[in-house]
Amino acid sequence: MFVPDSKPLDGLLREMQRDRNHMALLVDEYGAIAGLVTIEDVLEEIVGEIADEYDEAETAPVEDLGNNRFRVSARLPIEDLGELYGVEFEEDLDVDTVGGLLALELGRVPLPGSEVVSHGLRLHAEGGPDHRGRLRIGTVLLSRAGDDAERSDEEERRS
Structure with a gap:
């Protein structure tokens, strides 16, 4: 799945859910790959940090x-x-x-x-x-x- 890096998050989330994609490649205005975004990245931008099995336990600073x-x-x-x-x-x-x-x-x-x-x-x-x-x-x-x-x-x- 390729999406422009300027696509609004809410639209990207709906599209990822609709197409059942958990990852998308971001494309800049020149058609070059600008990055990779996961559905978790999108959700965390909207609602804040989400803990999962890969996150390390928070240690005292x-x-x-x-x-x-x-x-x-x-x-x-x-x-x-x-x-x-x-x-x-x-x-x-x-x-x-x-x-x-x-x-x-x-x-x-x-x-x-x-x-x-x-x-x-x-x-x-x-x-x-x-x-x-x-x-x-x-x-x-x-x-x-x-x-x-x-x-x-x-x-x-x-x-």
């Missing part, structure tokens, strides 16, 4: 792990990250989320296990395969960059 360490959603705004650690991020920083900061510092899309140090903080990506088998990050472990080294030195002295 910030989980305090103690010792000034946190597990946060990769979608946590960097302003909230700044408040956690008292860090100021530049106004012209071209990212909005912790996951975006991780990607910016890595210079690529972060994968689970990726780790960087930025603004004096250590960011460690956590995640796994989604329902399609693609690796995704969902959460990021945060700590002060120096805290890990100090902790491992203390552990070595104890042993």
